Amino acid sequence: MTVESQTRTTDREDIAKRLLRSSAKASFDPLVEIDWDAPVDTDRYAIRPERVSLYGTDLWEMLTEEQRKELSRQEIASLASIGIWFETILMQMLVRHAYDRDPTSNHIQYAYTEIADECRHSVMFAKLLGKLDAPYYKLDPVAQFLGRVFKAVSNGPLTFSGALFVEEVLDQLQREIMADESLEPLTRAVSRIHVVEEARHMRYAREEFARDWRKRGPLVQHYSRFVLGLVVYYSATRLISPKAYERVGLDPRKARRAARRNPHWIDTKTWAARKVVETLDRAGAISGPGRHLWRKAGLLGRRGSGSPAASAPSTAGPEAQRA
Template structure:
């Protein structure tokens, strides 16, 4: 897959009008995961937590040596690891949204929806944390570099970076979860969590996409260049930390060998490209994936492998 030359971005709708519609949608379709998810149901260890072809080691020599039990356990640990990254970035996003709202009029629909999204994200972090425990894992702390860069990013990020960064992480999670919702081979608790997150994140992504396009159009050459570089770094550190290598040890593999195998695995690269394809299209259309920042997108495996078909491992998911 290769990115095409950017074209002019679509014109965003009226800020107050879209926020009003999103507020109405939130009132009609918001969920309390503590109640909506059956946390007391026993875990079905015969099921997967994610489609096997989405697992980082799928198709490798290591995968062939693993037992079916190890593979399914790895699926649970990898979903827990991805959920940990979700918590990490949603915590960053909540802080950025509070800063976004701080200098704006709370009487506007736009700011009221920002507060509504913060409330949604609070519930999502609790939901993900409960799912991690249910899957028999724990929220492994990120490496110090990524952890402290996250702290820096949430402090210095300005308008387009707030919403482009949010859109990236939310779109990647959304693609993986949409695929799981109606898949009978996936563990029911993962499907329930995915269903809630997909419904509520659809509103968040609309809000982020509109605000990114609106803000990006107002930025000058220097600010855009700065944003492209930081956005490339955000995408790199998010995508390359999706799977914490400690999960490999927990299924009896050598951490370094498995990490190296995953990094080189064309199936895993294709999966990341597939999961990021919509946000890559949106940001590339706006001209936000260019220059030095584009190196980090490619390095993270988000722009595809040279010569790989654009539909590699798409699997027919929408």
């Protein structure tokens, strides 16, 4: 079966026109839409407890209920930090994508629209960090360096497959958060805005990746698979900063080691990445050495395990559904 028959795409200008129309109808200013003066409800989890990276481990059992809830807030802050990191990379890649293309086209006008969305999202995540009494969890020097290289040398398939990966993983977690009324209200409000607007971004990335990927020769595809594997590995293994564990009194090295071996956390990452894995695997973008990196990052499930962690159905609302 050919890639064309596996991944159907819409006319580039037509889909961009529809996404522009959707952006005009359902875009948000987080500074206005969210009540930033409301206090954070520390009696609630910020994310479902079973999604916390240490859930089910001996370290989890050692924590008090208050510490567990604080860890959930710090892990949300860590996810927001990596969101800022990658959105900054993505904005630069989108500018490069638009640089030598026709700005009068719907396709490039939507690229500019997405850049504006990502600017607002980065500000929203930064304000969330402050409300959660959390630092900006900056990545380690190796990941920072590789991110700088990636944004400078990425080709079309890498730009859009990398964007799709990070956006899909965060989207799955946030869809669950926004639909769960038992969770902390501020994190639910932030998740709702991000889910609605990222639905358009993922449609744009999914189609542009498929359109560009099928044009590339074997050499570029082999190169892209490996570099994508590196991007995925360094992103997925740094979703939770070791310093987040330190904030609740845990030894960061011991806690990080426990999380990386935790079957519940591996299942959560596999569940969160399942849609992007299906999309990219179907296109032939996850194979060879790159596939090993996906598995090592805990995104292809545990060897010998059953299905990935199950999740309650998520409701993203009509705005996200239409995009």
